[in-house]
């Protein structure tokens with residue numbers, strides 16, 4: 001049985017992967033979808049042209065992995081595509097967030113980094129030549145971001161992990177692509193807090209476009225997928241300029257906005 005696995009499938013970018021995957025991978029038999037909100041996954045299942053198998057659960061809970069591993073062991077599927085999209089962010093300084101929600105920043109690290117790694121490790125034995133991994137990082141991975149510090153650090157981990165793992169798996173014909181979008185119009189900002197940066201607001205992308213580009217880039221075997229010219233410029237800027245300067249520019253533009 002040929003399958004794809006998508007985490008964060010109940011909303012936004014992950015959900016869009018579930019919608020587009022059947023058109024890119026016509027030989028898939030099933031997509032296994034992971035998220036906490038079962039009702040959302042049930043709706044997606046009714047609308048999908050491929051059978052979806054629902055794995056309702058919290059990626060922060062250990063028993064979730066035991067359950068998934070048991071299913072993988074029993075079915076021994078040919079995993080053609082793993083998409084790690086589950087994640088969240090919180091806006092504000094590290095101290096402000098810590099005061100309001102003491103454990104949320106370590107939970108962010110646990111979901112964005114640890115859970116992504118755990119799912120990948122569980123899936124590795126079922127990948128074979130031609131299989132793909134897509135890890136949803138972010139343009140926030142390119143440089144540190146004051147007032148988004150933990151989030152940006154988690155996404156640097158995802159980018160670095162994807163590049164390292166990709167180099168290890170290349171010889172087996174398995175490609176890993178880190179997707180690094182700027183702001184995307186999803187429920188992300190309901191949880192993180194609204195975007196106040198006008199440059200970021202102007203660069204807001206549609207999830208359909210980001211996902212289509214990611215799937216095309218993954219098919220080509222690209223290691224990083226960046227949608228839109230402004231975000232490619234940001235990627236280039238982060239390579240050319242010292243991160244100290246980039247952070248200063250970000251802080252100045254935020255202060256100007258507040259005036």
Ligand SMILES: NC(=O)C1=CN([C@@H]2O[C@H](COP(=O)(O)OP(=O)(O)OC[C@H]3O[C@@H](n4cnc5c(N)ncnc54)[C@H](OP(=O)(O)O)[C@@H]3O)[C@@H](O)[C@H]2O)C=CC1
Pocket residue numbers: 007008009010011012013014034035036037038040057058059060085086087088089111136137138139180181182183184185186187188189191
């Ligand atoms: N939107 C943006 O501007 C950008 C987003 N990204 C990244 O894209 C990824 C997807 O975000 P996006 O689609 O925008 O945001 P959404 O909030 O729309 O989706 C987040 C997804 O993660 C799932 N999720 C969250 N917490 C858990 C958990 N503990 N266990 C299982 N699943 C969980 C949610 O499902 P449920 O709540 O049902 O469990 C949901 O399906 C994230 O990694 C984000 O960092 C990257 C760049 C830009």
Ligand SMILES: CC(=O)[C@H](N)C(=O)O
Pocket residue numbers: 089137138139140181182183184188200
């Ligand atoms: C939420 C994101 O990851 C986005 N790249 C941003 O920095 O706003």
